[in-house]
Amino acid sequence: xxxxxxxxxxxxxxxxxxxxxxxxxxxxxxxxxxxxxxxxxxxxxxxxxxxxxxxxxxxxxxxxxxxxxxxxxxxxxxxxxxxxxxxxxxxxxxxxxxxxxxxxxxxxxxxxxxxxxxxxxxxxxxxxxxxxxxxxxxxxxxxxxxxxxxxxxxxxxxxxxxxxxxxxxxxxxxxxxxxxxxxxxxxxxxxxxxxxxxxxxxxxxxxxxxxxxxxxxxxxxxxxxxxxxxxxxxxxxxxxxxxxxxxxxxxxxxxxxxxxxxxxxxxxxxxxxxxxxxxxxxxxxxxxxxxxx
Amino acid sequence: xxxxxxxxxxxxxxxxxxxxxxxxxxxxxxxxxxxxxxxxxxxxxxxxxxxxxxxxxxxxxxxxxxxxxxxxxxxxxxxxxxxxxxxxxxxxxxxxxxxxxxxxxxxxxxxxxxxxxxxxxxxxxxxxxxxxxxxxxxxxxxxxxxxxxxxxxxxxxxxxxxxxxxxxxxxxxxxxxxxxxxxxxxxxxxxxxxxxxxxxxxxxxxxxxxxxxxxxxxxxxxxxxxxxxxxxxxxxxxxxxxxxxxxxxxxxxxxxxxxxxxxxxxxx
Numbered sequence: 001x002x003x004x005x006x007x008x009x010x011x012x013x014x015x016x017x018x019x020x021x022x023x024x025x026x027x028x029x030x031x032x033x034x035x036x037x038x039x040x041x042x043x044x045x046x047x048x049x050x051x052x053x054x055x056x057x058x059x060x061x062x063x064x065x066x067x068x069x070x071x072x073x074x075x076x077x078x079x080x081x082x083x084x085x086x087x088x089x090x091x092x093x094x095x096x097x098x099x100x101x102x103x104x105x106x107x108x109x110x111x112x113x114x115x116x117x118x119x120x121x122x123x124x125x126x127x128x129x130x131x132x133x134x135x136x137x138x139x140x141x142x143x144x145x146x147x148x149x150x151x152x153x154x155x156x157x158x159x160x161x162x163x164x165x166x167x168x169x170x171x172x173x174x175x176x177x178x179x180x181x182x183x184x185x186x187x188x189x190x191x192x193x194x195x196x197x198x199x200x201x202x203x204x205x206x207x208x209x210x211x212x213x214x215x216x217x218x219x220x221x222x223x224x225x226x227x228x229x230x231x232x233x234x235x236x237x238x239x240x241x242x243x244x245x246x247x248x249x250x251x252x253x254x255x256x257x258x259x260x261x262x263x264x265x266x267x268x269x270x271x272x273x274x275x276x277x278x279x280x281x282x283x284x285x286x287x288x289x290x291x292x293x
Numbered sequence: 294x295x296x297x298x299x300x301x302x303x304x305x306x307x308x309x310x311x312x313x314x315x316x317x318x319x320x321x322x323x324x325x326x327x328x329x330x331x332x333x334x335x336x337x338x339x340x341x342x343x344x345x346x347x348x349x350x351x352x353x354x355x356x357x358x359x360x361x362x363x364x365x366x367x368x369x370x371x372x373x374x375x376x377x378x379x380x381x382x383x384x385x386x387x388x389x390x391x392x393x394x395x396x397x398x399x400x401x402x403x404x405x406x407x408x409x410x411x412x413x414x415x416x417x418x419x420x421x422x423x424x425x426x427x428x429x430x431x432x433x434x435x436x437x438x439x440x441x442x443x444x445x446x447x448x449x450x451x452x453x454x455x456x457x458x459x460x461x462x463x464x465x466x467x468x469x470x471x472x473x474x475x476x477x478x479x480x481x482x483x484x485x486x487x488x489x490x491x492x493x494x495x496x497x498x499x500x501x502x503x504x505x506x507x508x509x510x511x512x513x514x515x516x517x518x519x520x521x522x523x524x525x526x527x528x529x530x531x532x533x534x535x536x537x538x539x540x541x542x543x544x545x546x547x548x549x550x551x552x553x554x555x556x557x558x559x560x561x
């Protein structure tokens with residue numbers, strides 16, 4: 001009888017030996033993708049083949065702006081706007097320049113958004129894509145200015161705007177300058193809208209804070225990718241304020257749709273088609289053409 | 294000649310679960326329907342479906358009351374009884390249509406706006422009132438079609454328009470026959486009598502100049518032939534859209550105002 005648990009005992013002993021844990025976890029770290037929504041691990045290969053989507057729960061994980069551009073725009077059609085706007089340190093925030101440099105190296109981007117013109121299956125549009133890997137896509141002076149200029153050019157050229165939002169919100173390191181970007185971006189949306197031009201926001205993971213509270217919520221048509229996080233205040237902030245645990249689906253795209261703020265939830269693989277169709281619907285002059293037909 | 298159906302008999306046809314609902318009509322009449330959700334304030338109301346679609350290559354905004362074909366669907370669509378957020382979604386998308394100068398096409402088939410505590414808390418009355426007022430001023434043509442029941446204020450929330458058409462068997466009324474019977478005679482069982490007394494049929498509405506057009510139904514009701522019904526709607530819409538897109542905005546708004554301004558019978 002005393003040997004009944006021999007195997008288990010040996011295993012426990014082995015596990016407690018120094019270095020054993022390290023040895024056991026000796027798996028290449030990028031072999032598996034662990035979904036932050038359903039906690040399932042799937043092979044990285046499978047995850048990437050699905051376009052960075054969890055094949056188990058359909059959570060649409062974050063992708064960088066360059067990859068997104070490649071997925072969305074017609075090949076070779078993209079002409080970038082304002083690529084040389086540079087980030088300053090307006091409130092002399094300690095270590096800000098170094099931080100920017102670090103993210104410029106890791107993402108190959110100059111700031112947290114790229115803007116420009118492109119075609120989507122032949123339909124011309126102004127496009128902006130935020131990148132959550134660049135300081136969590138936070139909005140400082142450069143991001144704000146690039147968005148405003150993109151809308152201004154679209155207004156001038158009578159083009160629609162498609163914005164992929166991904167942001168933690170206003171950038172703390174630029175203080176009040178970040179907050180004021182909310183105003184100027186919203187004003188630019190309004191000017192574009194008054195000309196009868198079309199603006200479509202695509203909410204991607206995560207869209208929060210000052211971005212939700214400005215241009216991301218002001219589109220004619222608001223799309224979102226499945227299961228992405230969208231909200232104003234962060235979950236932890238709310239939980240510690242109201243001292244209650246929040247339900248899992250809180251602030252998901254689906255939660256937002258149920259509460260009236262999202263027009264359509266669209267799978268990543270269908271986005272190009274849907275955007276193309278929306279651009280066609282909102283082409284100027286279609287109604288005049290019909291009247292004459 | 295066939296005997297004229299009574300309002301009650303027409304109501305029976307209208308209540309047939311096989312009668313084409315909003316999705317049947319939308320799929321049969323338009324192409325590329327993209328459904329947009331949410332009022333942008335509080336919620337999404339499945340009792341009203343709304344979005345953009347293409348009508349013979351013309352971009353239009355479609356707003357429609359939804360009735361289910363079975364219990365499950367009816368639970369989801371709340372038996373077509375819309376909440377304030379449904380009306381607010383309709384208004385949001387109407388404003389969007391106005392911005393892009395798209396004509397608006399409404400399909401009305403509603404028993405009545407939902408009566409309940411939450412609907413009241415969120416301002417059911419105010420939501421309908423707002424729609425009436427705002428629809429009156431939308432700078433784009435609005436064509437409304439009552440396809441089944443035009444139930445009271447609930448129908449008016451989508452009922453202010455440049456042209457009102459009604460399916461042959463559709464009804465439009467200030468209250469449901471059952472409601473009328475219980476208010477007038479304190480006996481809901483007298484609903485048949487109420488229906489036949491209240492003058493609610495499409496023909497009545499045409500006589501009263503409340504409706505402008507009757508869209509013919511297949512023999513014995515729209516449920517018998519969805520394809521033919523949709524064809525009739527298409528034929529009607531081509532004419533209605535041409536008529537109303539011709540008018541400039543000032544003319545459009547003036548004639549819309551006058552259309553309703555004239556209604557009322559009195560001695561002086």
